[in-house]
Amino acid sequence: MKDIDTPLPPDALARRLTEVYDLVGPLYRRAQRSVEQGLTADGPSVGVRAVLALLHRNGPMTVPQMGRAQAISRQFVQRMVNDGVDRGLMESVPNPAHRRSSLIRLTDGGRAAITDVLDQEHLLLREVGGDLTDGDVTTCLRVLGAMLTALDHVDDA
Template structure:
């Protein structure tokens, strides 16, 4: 097996990425446990959050773009949310086939309940980590995301 040919920064970023993968998995499991009593998973909660954050009804493709997620996966989750009456679909005046996803009253209430569960738990998780450390981590994650998005754009077939 050959030795990796990485720079010091590349090696440090590799360790960061591996830690990020582990933290992501743990975060999803934590979220699943947190919202399970509400009939949600982390994925469903994330979609509800994207709908709320959008501020207006959007098609699935736009929600997927905002989340940096695969449209087909988001569609599957939105369909599940619709079956359980957390969301509904409305006609899109700008595109006949791309319906708009709309939060129902049940969906809004469930999302609000999830946030009420989340707030004290995230505050507890933040204990012992300074705001400055969190902001630095956020900047690094944002830089990495931006570089990955540019790299994805550059490698997509024309």
């Protein structure tokens, strides 16, 4: 009988974590399609939605900070911010810590838009079921966080 609380040796851990990667890709793509389907034709794109969610969660941020937080290029984030500003969902404000890198913050319209999207996602996620416990979710977050940290150096290349 396996002891599920004993740390795995590196090769066994790598094999098990490959199973996680095999699920994360399809999960991400299905979630993205679900978000796209829930967005109205005149609503924010998936990319703008990601920036809105980041600002909702963290408050005002610079474009480089958002790029690092999402592990995506600053240029992509800037395009999403430009789209969001054009739609009146976010705005650029002076950054007291750095004159050349403005802070981006939600407008009232952006706050309402992301609240609506998050509420819709919440309703969908209520259907997950599976008798999952808080401990299960905590463990999942710990594993995914460790995997993400292990890949931090990839962005430096």
